Amino acid sequence: MPWTKRNYPPSLKNFEPRVRGKAVEIANALLEEGYEAGRAIAIATSQAKEWNENHPEQEAASGTAVNLRVVPHEGSWAIKRQGSRQPEAVAPTKEAAENKAKQIASDENICVIVHRRDGTVEKSFNYR
Structure with a gap:
């Protein structure tokens, strides 16, 4: 059971x-x-x-999710705010998307969660 x-x-x-x-x-x-x-x-x-x-819990003052996720997107890789459907940015390679997401996260003191092509979590970076 x-x-x-x-x-x-x-x-x-x-x-x-x-x-x-x-x-x-x-x-x-x-x-x-x-x-x-x-x-x-x-x-x-x-x-x-x-x-x-x-995977630290995040709370946003504005009520929106603050984690950034690097996810596969139409043959490329996208950076999305957790909970958002629209990409914040799209890159041709996973490495480029990850680097851009890490830069944004570092500036905003938030986390980046990088996914594999199958959707599972590969790694994360915490800039809090």
């Missing part, structure tokens, strides 16, 4: 809700892959802590 936000292993009770939620998500995925429950919890706990360090 998968765990939920309200029904989770006792070992996760002292985690912040955001990290606990991610750990539950990871543990459930590992259970589906056939991992034993104890091993799934241990792996999920470690990965959720790492995820939390690499």
